[in-house]
Amino acid sequence: MSTSSVLYDHPGPRARIRNTVLSVIFGVAVLALLYWLYRKFDQAGQWEAWLWKPFADPKTWTQFVLPGLWATLKAASVGMLLSLAFGIIFAVGRLSEHWWISVPAGAVVEFFRAVPLLLMIFFVFYGLPWVLKQPVSAFWAVVIGLTLYNGSVLAEAFRAGIRSVPSGQSEAAYAIGMRKTQVMQLILIPQAARAMLPIIVSQLVVLLKDTALGYIVAYPELLQRGVNDLAANYGNIIPAAMVIAVIYIVINSLLTWFAGWLDRRSRTRAFRVPRQTAPAGTPGATPEGGATVTEPQG
């Protein structure tokens, strides 16, 4: 572990004994904490069998959890495809040499990165029907919100990716007579896309988590169906929330692991874009203006 080598030496015999003692002390402390949590839930009667029984019933899964999961995955995948398209268009727009394209594209990207997703979903769901004179479905409210926000984040990531393709690539392409559009389409975007793959997959985790906001506009996704509706039927809100949380954690961990694998793989090939910190369910995920993207390596 690289962390340990910066912070402390390889442990000698005394340090090893000390670490073992500390391990035992903190191990007991952690177990005590978990037991305390267990007791708290037990006192509230949350471990009683009838609360957990619905999960042994196939109907729970076929009526609530799986349809919810399906709706979540549907919103996430449609949102992801649209975000990718939005991201590529606005990244290229922002890199344009014409100010009347790059300035508006930049403004749109900056704006949507700074506005909370929930505000956009509310606007599309409650506000747009007044303008369009017809209702907007909860599905499209969620998908449009996700697209505008995640598309803007991806646009910044793509822009950083395109700019980090070694300049020799586009110079060589111009030298053999390609035009601007060809250089972008045939040379820059394919290379940038491969290098950006890990970031795209990590953004997918953010997007998948954000579909849970659909709960607020009654889109029947995993949180709505699996926790809210299920608990309305069986009165087991805490067990339901725990089971659904585990489903989210498993899916997102797999995606995170996949992003890490792609990242490690791309490390050994061509150039790579340094990983940006993509936090929090998360809004404002990439560092501002791609400032932290350093020069391509090797």
Place this chain on the structure above:
Amino acid sequence: MDVFTDPKNFEAYVSGFLWILKLTGASAVCALVLGVLLAAMRVSPVPVLRGFGAGWVNIFRNTPLTLVIFFCYFGLYSTLGLSLSQELDLNRYWLGVIGLSTYTAAFVCEAIRSGINTVPTGQAEAARAIGLSFAQTLRIVVLPQAARSVIAPFGSILIALCKNATIVGTIGLMESSNVMKDLINSYGNAVILIFLVFAGTFAALLIPTGYFFGWLANKLAVKR
């Protein structure tokens, strides 16, 4: 056009954003403290603590914030009876702070850990080679460099936190997104104006914050 000239609506608008700022402020402090503790655990030589930190990060980073807030309200408050204030709104506020800070702490922890990872091993080795003690190595060489590389991610986390604060509206706090929803429902002829005012306020708050952190991170960056 008379939406915001009505003092009642204007007051609702102001109080909505005050809730957002209060949520952001309190959660930022709690998440920072918790995140530093978790990061200390994650890089400690004690395996149990490392496991605890890693478990926390994996659980909260992969759970939707909406579910975390939902659990705080319906789990901690409604079912387990954890009440933090007699006043309904303040109770929601503190439950929201708990949810936001436990969630955000996972990201703070990861930012600090990767900040420490950006310090080359050679720095610590050189420090030890010139005879600095462990505490000195950490205080004089490693942590100052790690702190500087953490600024940019901290900026992103703070911005994300401020936007995520709107999710506390799920449990009924009248923060800005709920206020906007109500205004849209009562003033159908001015929906675009209402959205632009609310979104514009967020943009006016957060875009400069982003540039400030970017500028600060560049200014303090360790030149290697």
